[in-house]
Amino acid sequence: MATVLAGLQEGLRLLLSGDPYLWDIILRTGQVTGAALVVGSLLGIPLGALLGLTRFPGRRLVQTLIYTGMGLPPVLAGLAIYLLLSRNGILGPLDLPWIPKLFTPEAMVLAQVLIATPLIAGFTMAAVAGVDPDLRRQVEALGATRLQVAWAVLREARLGVLVSLVAGLGSILSEVGAVMLVGGNIEGSTRVLTTAILLETRRGNFDLAIGLGVVLLGLSFLVNLGATQLQGKGR
Amino acid sequence: MKQGARTRGQEPSRFTYHETVYLLEGVRKVYDGRCVLNIDRLEVRRGEILAVVGPSGAGKSTLLRLLNFLEPPDAGAITFQGNRIGRGPVPLRLRRQVTTVFQRPVLLSTTVAGNVAYGLRLRGMRDGRERIHAMLERLHLAHLARTSARKLSGGEAQRVALARALILRPTVLLLDEPTANLDPYNVALIEQTVQEMNREQGTTVVWVTHNIFQARRLAHRVAFLLNGQMVEVADTETFFTAPRDPRTGAFVRGEMVY
Ligand SMILES: Nc1ncnc2c1ncn2[C@@H]1O[C@H](COP(=O)(O)OP(=O)(O)O)[C@@H](O)[C@H]1O
Ligand SMILES: [Mg+2]
Numbered sequence: 040m041a042t043v044l045a046g047l048q049e050g051l052r053l054l055l056s057g058d059p060y061l062w063d064i065i066l067r068t069g070q071v072t073g074a075a076l077v078v079g080s081l082l083g084i085p086l087g088a089l090l091g092l093t094r095f096p097g098r099r100l101v102q103t104l105i106y107t108g109m110g111l112p113p114v115l116a117g118l119a120i121y122l123l124l125s126r127n128g129i130l131g132p133l134d135l136p137w138i139p140k141l142f143t144p145e146a147m148v149l150a151q152v153l154i155a156t157p158l159i160a161g162f163t164m165a166a167v168a169g170v171d172p173d174l175r176r177q178v179e180a181l182g183a184t185r186l187q188v189a190w191a192v193l194r195e196a197r198l199g200v201l202v203s204l205v206a207g208l209g210s211i212l213s214e215v216g217a218v219m220l221v222g223g224n225i226e227g228s229t230r231v232l233t234t235a236i237l238l239e240t241r242r243g244n245f246d247l248a249i250g251l252g253v254v255l256l257g258l259s260f261l262v263n264l265g266a267t268q269l270q271g272k273g274r
Numbered sequence: 275m276k277q278g279a280r281t282r283g284q285e286p287s288r289f290t291y292h293e294t295v296y297l298l299e300g301v302r303k304v305y306d307g308r309c310v311l312n313i314d315r316l317e318v319r320r321g322e323i324l325a326v327v328g329p330s331g332a333g334k335s336t337l338l339r340l341l342n343f344l345e346p347p348d349a350g351a352i353t354f355q356g357n358r359i360g361r362g363p364v365p366l367r368l369r370r371q372v373t374t375v376f377q378r379p380v381l382l383s384t385t386v387a388g389n390v391a392y393g394l395r396l397r398g399m400r401d402g403r404e405r406i407h408a409m410l411e412r413l414h415l416a417h418l419a420r421t422s423a424r425k426l427s428g429g430e431a432q433r434v435a436l437a438r439a440l441i442l443r444p445t446v447l448l449l450d451e452p453t454a455n456l457d458p459y460n461v462a463l464i465e466q467t468v469q470e471m472n473r474e475q476g477t478t479v480v481w482v483t484h485n486i487f488q489a490r491r492l493a494h495r496v497a498f499l500l501n502g503q504m505v506e507v508a509d510t511e512t513f514f515t516a517p518r519d520p521r522t523g524a525f526v527r528g529e530m531v532y
Contacts, residue, residue, distance in 0.1 A: 174380050178382075181396060
């Protein structure tokens with residue numbers, strides 16, 4: 040108990056004093072997670088809308104893949120990206136400039152995109168499918184193009200789409216296995232909150248681990264607070 | 275009121291009354307192997323109010339969906355303003371001349387004013403504030419302009435749906451039992467507004483109703499749909515006083531056994 044309290048105190052001190060090691064990790068976590076969320080949304084929202092709004096051959100298969108992806112242990116997503124990018128892997132040997140190298144933040148973003156996209160697509164699909172089916176017909180009758188119909192339905196489903204983003208963000212913010220695997224937890228380069236907590240706890244630096252933990256908890260809280268606020272406005 | 279309908283039916287209009295807006299020939303619609311609509315010929319004339327009556331399940335709503343190009347016919351030809359409508363996508367320019375107010379108003383989750391502005395926004399018209407306000411006033415909705423559409427009563431919601439359609443000044447307004455389940459105040463306001471638009475703008479109206487009194491009050495001509503077939507189309511006066519088909523008489527007298 041004493042350790043916890045002392046750790047909490049020290050953690051808060053480090054945080055407030057602007058400790059460079061701690062803040063470097065916080066900023067990188069924000070960058071990696073933020074980038075992954077943006078890319079995941081750009082892929083997941085249109086994909087979810089497409090699946091919720093249209094019928095096309097192979098739709099069932101894509102749906103099944105997404106459900107599988109939603110339940111995929113993140114460490115497997117990490118493994119997949121690892122195999123893709125490693126020197127003996129599929130893309131790694133090509134050595135092209137636009138293919139991220141293993142143990143870089145870009146590789147971590149890629150793994151997180153793989154984790155978040157199915158979640159965002161799946162929740163968006165459910166939200167879109169939950170919109171009154173008569174709305175599409177009404178909007179079409181008012182002269183909407185197909186794109187305008189899709190946009191109107193997405194707008195009606197906006198709370199659900201927001202939930203999908205929160206779910207996606209939550210999953211990658213708290214994830215440790217995949218980023219450890221493809222990032223390697225390199226200080227000053229690929230160390231993020233979760234991998235840092237893992238390391239500092241192992242090292243016995245409980246105060247630092249707790250400080251990092253408080254930040255992670257705080258971020259998570261803020262994300263969810265923001266989401267509930269927005270939900271309240273939507274009512 | 276009967277008198278009104280009678281004279282209106284023969285009134286020469288400011289608009290070229292006999293110009294054809296729609297011509298349906300041999301139009302069929304099949305659902306799950308069952309033919310629910312089979313119309314040999316139907317003409318909708320410019321500037322008229324055509325009432326479509328018939329029992330539930332007759333195919334009235336299906337007919338309106340075809341007229342609004344929401345679904346293609348399975349056979350036959352629809353000619354709209356001289357354009358032959360095929361099975362392929364209908365040009366936006368034609369689609370945007372027609373709109374429907376459905377029996378159950380489906381509003382977007384925004385304000386009343388936002389809903390009324392919606393169709394204008396779709397057409398890229400940004401400024402229409404005065405037009406929107408005038409339309410809201412006309413349907414006694416001005417005091418609700420900033421209210422969330424979710425908080426409206428059934429009658430208010432249907433008036434918003436009507437305002438949202440009328441502000442587009444459509445060539446054709448399709449109404450699918452818009453006043454079913456509404457109180458007399460809302461029914462009167464909606465009927466009056468549609469009639470005014472028909473007179474002022476020359477809007478062609480196809481008004482689906484199962485209420486024959488409403489048809490008699492409002493329509494220039496009445497069409498009787500039964501089991502997907504057009505039994506009779508006639509001037510309102512003729513339809514109610516001297517129908518050709520005995521089934522029309524039976525329906526009008528309320529003797530029809532479905
Ligand atoms: N999308 C559909 N799929 C299958 N059957 C339909 C569909 N829409 C309408 N029907 C059937 O077509 C017939 C005519 O329906 P409808 O046009 O709604 O009649 P009305 O509006 O005159 O009550 C009904 O028997 C109805 O069950
Ligand atoms: Mg109907």
